Amino acid sequence: MIEPTDRGLTLGDGLFETLLALDGQLVDAEAHLERMAQGCQAVGLPPPDPGEALRVMDEALRAAGGDEGRFAVRLTMTAGSGGRGLDRPEPLRPVLFATAAPSARPEGPARLITSKVRRNEGSPASRLKTLAYLDNVLARREAAERKADEALMLNTRGEIACAAAANLFWEAGGRLYTPHLDCGVLAGVIRSKVIAAAAALGEPVRAVRAGTESLREATSAALTNSLIGVRDVKSIDGRALRPSSLLAEIARRAL
């Protein structure tokens, strides 16, 4: 249980990672811990000890019955309790914990709508998995209200950023694109693997600062995150897209 004065709860002052676990094994654990460590540096928190982080995730996974099957494991680090209002206490006493739950693959390709909630590229938090994720919750809520599966988020400059809980790739004119990290985009673990697999295949992904007009030229698109892997996009704002054999081949090599 968590103290009601924990700054993760009261202020969103902390970070998280979501990992896939297959038959009791964490996938890409090193990459996730490295990203959390980089996020800690960005927000001024001490990075968790990797051994301790692995231990709490493993315990949560076992406790949830995750020795077999497909599970989501979430590692959360908060700035702990204390401090006066916004100001962190000295010394900090961060809190680290994990939870785990069964995680089914999403069914079929995703319908996207463009959310009214903008991604704040003017904050370092837009490139991190922070506990201050309400914008993403609101964007996803808008998607659900409009009978869609996911929300496409633009940044405040109107550039394509990402989905509420996934990175985005698209294919146009036989070329692959993904939003540049400085558009307010998480450096997704699967995003990196897809970019590397595409490069190895001789089909480099262009990291671009692009407006929505670029998406209107897309013939295919896909979402990526650690739980879904690579998921085709069925439509964006009602405009149908078709599955991409190129993206499917890259996904096979990346995952």
Add this chain to the structure above:
Amino acid sequence: MIEPTDRGLTLGDGLFETLLALDGQLVDAEAHLERMAQGCQAVGLPPPDPGEALRVMDEALRAAGGDEGRFAVRLTMTAGSGGRGLDRPEPLRPVLFATAAPSARPEGPARLITSKVRRNEGSPASRLKTLAYLDNVLARREAAERKADEALMLNTRGEIACAAAANLFWEAGGRLYTPHLDCGVLAGVIRSKVIAAAAALGEPVRAVRAGTESLREATSAALTNSLIGVRDVKSIDGRALRPSSLLAEIARRAL
């Protein structure tokens, strides 16, 4: 204690209010509860029952020994536990609780620096007190590192928005200004009282969408929030300001 799966903790999915209590009495409780109810509507959460909210705040205040003196009371409402990732559960089981602690008046006028962290006017959360307050924590941290007391936040359009934990007013050419709410600004309880008191004095406050050049013409400025009331600004990015007899008179009438 709070569950580790509470969405307030994991996603910043919730709202809060910070109230002043003087000698055991909550100040402006009705205005704070009304604002939380409006915030709930904006983010799609059911508003807390006012009687229940008053009861948990009163209990927290008594438990903290707040029958005498100056206390800060914080009311927090979270979306509770449950749901799959970003998606809220049906039915929602919101969690409501309060904490209280002694709150000294800040000493002297505030030194401000302009933060690099931008306020996201493209999100409804920028106008609400949400649990996703990490941007404000980061802005305040930047202020502390630069030996200042508070951080001035611009929005992503470069307009003046607010301080990390306060609204901003300034005087220039004998006139009073404050950022317009659509600049990504909380509708502060004290902000409203200052605007009303100024109008009653025949000195209307202009709610403006203004860039930093406007602040360079300011001769005085003040921060407002429920705990500090009205606090003079000593300097912004090293440029000294002087106390304003007009703002001081308005503060006397507003509080």
